[in-house]
Amino acid sequence: MATLTDNPLLSAGALEAVIRNGGDPEWLAEERRAALRTFMATPWPTERDEDWRYTQLDRFSVTNLEPTDGPASREVSERIRMRMEDSDAEGILVHANGETIERIAKIREEGVIFSDLRSAVRDHEDLVREHLYSTVNAHAGKYHALNAAFWQNGTFVYVPKNVEVELPLGAFTTADRGGLSMGRTLIVVEDNAKVTFLDEYTSDPFDARLFHGAATELVLGPGAKVRYLSLQNWGRNVAHMNRLAAKLGRDARLESLTVSVGGDAARAEVNSSMQGPGSESEMLGLYFADKGQHYNQYTLQHHEADHAFSDVLFKGALRDASHAVYSGIIVVDEGAQKTDAYQTNRNLLLDAESEAVSIPQLQIGANDVRCSHGSTTGPVPEDQRFYLMSRGMQPEVAEHLLVTGFLYEVMSRVTLPKAAEYVERVVQAKLGVPGVKEKL
Amino acid sequence: MSENRLEIRNLHARIEGGAEILKGVDLVVPAGEVHALMGQNGSGKSTLAKVMAGDPSYEITDGDILIDGESILEMEPDERARAGLYLAFQYPVEVPGVSIANFLRLALNARREDDDEIGVMEFYEKLQRAVKELNWDESIIERNLHEGFSGGEKKRSEILQLLVLEPKYAILDETDSGLDVDALKVVSQGVNAARGANFGALVITHYQRLLNYIVPDKVHVMSDGRIITTGEKELAMQLDDKGYDWIKSEVASGAAPA
Numbered sequence: 001m002a003t004l005t006d007n008p009l010l011s012a013g014a015l016e017a018v019i020r021n022g023g024d025p026e027w028l029a030e031e032r033r034a035a036l037r038t039f040m041a042t043p044w045p046t047e048r049d050e051d052w053r054y055t056q057l058d059r060f061s062v063t064n065l066e067p068t069d070g071p072a073s074r075e076v077s078e079r080i081r082m083r084m085e086d087s088d089a090e091g092i093l094v095h096a097n098g099e100t101i102e103r104i105a106k107i108r109e110e111g112v113i114f115s116d117l118r119s120a121v122r123d124h125e126d127l128v129r130e131h132l133y134s135t136v137n138a139h140a141g142k143y144h145a146l147n148a149a150f151w152q153n154g155t156f157v158y159v160p161k162n163v164e165v166e167l168p169l170g171a172f173t174t175a176d177r178g179g180l181s182m183g184r185t186l187i188v189v190e191d192n193a194k195v196t197f198l199d200e201y202t203s204d205p206f207d208a209r210l211f212h213g214a215a216t217e218l219v220l221g222p223g224a225k226v227r228y229l230s231l232q233n234w235g236r237n238v239a240h241m242n243r244l245a246a247k248l249g250r251d252a253r254l255e256s257l258t259v260s261v262g263g264d265a266a267r268a269e270v271n272s273s274m275q276g277p278g279s280e281s282e283m284l285g286l287y288f289a290d291k292g293q294h295y296n297q298y299t300l301q302h303h304e305a306d307h308a309f310s311d312v313l314f315k316g317a318l319r320d321a322s323h324a325v326y327s328g329i330i331v332v333d334e335g336a337q338k339t340d341a342y343q344t345n346r347n348l349l350l351d352a353e354s355e356a357v358s359i360p361q362l363q364i365g366a367n368d369v370r371c372s373h374g375s376t377t378g379p380v381p382e383d384q385r386f387y388l389m390s391r392g393m394q395p396e397v398a399e400h401l402l403v404t405g406f407l408y409e410v411m412s413r414v415t416l417p418k419a420a421e422y423v424e425r426v427v428q429a430k431l432g433v434p435g436v437k438e439k440l
Numbered sequence: 441m442s443e444n445r446l447e448i449r450n451l452h453a454r455i456e457g458g459a460e461i462l463k464g465v466d467l468v469v470p471a472g473e474v475h476a477l478m479g480q481n482g483s484g485k486s487t488l489a490k491v492m493a494g495d496p497s498y499e500i501t502d503g504d505i506l507i508d509g510e511s512i513l514e515m516e517p518d519e520r521a522r523a524g525l526y527l528a529f530q531y532p533v534e535v536p537g538v539s540i541a542n543f544l545r546l547a548l549n550a551r552r553e554d555d556d557e558i559g560v561m562e563f564y565e566k567l568q569r570a571v572k573e574l575n576w577d578e579s580i581i582e583r584n585l586h587e588g589f590s591g592g593e594k595k596r597s598e599i600l601q602l603l604v605l606e607p608k609y610a611i612l613d614e615t616d617s618g619l620d621v622d623a624l625k626v627v628s629q630g631v632n633a634a635r636g637a638n639f640g641a642l643v644i645t646h647y648q649r650l651l652n653y654i655v656p657d658k659v660h661v662m663s664d665g666r667i668i669t670t671g672e673k674e675l676a677m678q679l680d681d682k683g684y685d686w687i688k689s690e691v692a693s694g695a696a697p698a
Contacts (some may be wrong), residue, residue: 387532387533390526392521
């Protein structure tokens with residue numbers, strides 16, 4: 001791959017413009033510059049790197065992007081408008097082409113901060129400074145260094161001690177121009193507080209290629225409860241790279257769901273660090289790739305403390321010469337006794353041209369633990385297809401039911417009804433179920 | 441002669457690349473009649489059922505299957521179903537995440553034009569009638585298809601589907617196996633409710649027991665991939681008393697009609 005210094009989008013000069021335009025305080029400017037140095041010093045991943053072996057790297061290339069000229073539209077698109085109406089969120093931000101263009105907040109609970117990240121840097125500097133880069137920073141890898149240096153805007157959520165935010169909060173990230181965009185979500189939930197957050201990425205198709213890098217940092221204090229949903233439904237011209245990393249305090253509980261249904265290529269890295277004893281992390285993933293889409297998912301369940309629980313379930317269906325990679329590892333540190341950790345990946349191949357690679361791993365440093373992992377990849381069982389067709393269902397209707405049934409194990413565990421309905425609708429629209437059109 | 445019948449002519453079939461299992465089956469079930477097909481394990485009964493429904497794991501090497509005079513041999517399983525054929529499976533599969541109600545609505549709409557979906561009221565009335573016929577609680581229709589069902593419930597579901605889909609011809613593949621007497625009565629009640637001038641059925645069973653409740657118009661006996669004899673309903677009782685070896689020797693000696 002070409003060196004990045006060739007790319008004016010990613011130069012030190014470009015970074016200074018980002019810092020200037022955002023009016024960053026000096027500490028943040030220094031963080032960004034350090035991240036750029038790390039980025040420059042870090043080689044691009046290659047197929048020789050274990051974590052990238054099966055990734056089709058050229059589809060995540062950022063060297064050949066051509067930014068669309070002219071000022072970006074600040075209009076909220078019809079697509080986003082409809083999604084906003086369909087959500088029952090208390091607060092919504094819309095990020096378009098790296099700018100925050102809409103903020104609606106009807107938050108009733110006291111002390112909750114819900115803001116775009118740049119405003120939060122200004123208005124809640126100490127809080128942001130304490131937590132920003134605490135779970136996803138430049139050392140997480142080449143692409144994350146890029147994000148750490150160049151993130152344009154994003155979302156900041158802070159929920160103080162003992163406050164439960166009743167309805168979900170969410171951000172829609174969209175674009176209508178090519179090039180590079182970088183977003184960041186920082187969610188800090190203090191002791192015994194509770195919040196649900198939806199990060200949705202979606203766009204109408206447009207001609208230029210877009211690379212979007214996303215970083216999500218979740219900080220859960222003792223007893224905090226967080227539901228987090230990442231829903232990637234970009235137009236087909238977008239490459240999406242996302243890292244979600246959470247650290248969990250004592251008895252905290254995280255339920256995350258990572259959905260990949262859009263874009264050309266997407267890589268989702270989902271990490272949970274069980275730092276407090278008794279913490280719990282349920283990490284669900286769902287993907288449905290068609291027409292040559294390429295999805296990568298990586299999970300890390302890092303058990304640092306004892307008596308913690310984690311459960312990964314990633315399921316995906318593939319068709320039309322699509323490609324998926326799942327790789328996950330459970331790491332149990334020495335001393336993390338009574339760990340309970342599970343990891344499952346299942347792939348359903350709807351045709352012979354599609355391919356899924358699955359690599360579950362364990363690395364256990366304690367002796368009194370319960371851990372299991374497993375993966376399966378296979379075609380639709382012929383007896384199931386035959387049964388459905390024997391009821392008169394056309395092959396495509398049978399396929400729809402089989403995919404629905406296969407993904408149900410994940411869907412049934414999603415505790416956000418509106419979001420679950422939408423995901424189901426997107427999947428059905430992709431399957432071409434008669435009478436079902438994805439609402440934009 | 442009426443063309444309204446399910447007909448099997450000299451049917452030969454095998455597992456793809458394997459040995460022949462059906463070795464020339466001839467059988468006619470006229471509309472309005474219920475026939476029993478009896479035979480020992482391995483005689484080819486279940487294979488016949490699956491081959492008729494179009495199971496892709498079998499290969500037909502000779503013969504024909506006709507519905508009302510039209511060959512269905514070249515049809516895919518879904519086309520055969522839409523032509524009026526129904527198979528009640530011996531081992532129905534589970535489809536998680538899809539309720540019985542949704543499943544049946546999709547199956548009914550698959551039989552209709554795109555712009556002619558079944559009305560909600562019409563559908564639920566039909567479904568409720570069937571549920572009632574089987575002495576089932578109405579909540580069953582919201583349960584996911586066969587997920588966590590007992591063997592008996594799965595069999596009952598197969599008959600429920602039959603009642604809702606209203607096929608012209610049904611094949612019941614050992615629907616009685618594993619059922620206690622109460623379940624057997626309920627299932628039979630469902631099948632009897634479907635009986636009528638426009639409905640024909642082939643009831644495959646090991647045992648005469650089922651035929652106390654679903655009284656057949658004819659009994660066919662299958663052995664080694666062929667129908668070896670056909671008789672009236674009394675034949676089933678005799679078989680139960682005297683066993684399959686008896687009927688085989690009767691046929692061999694010419695005492696029973698071959």
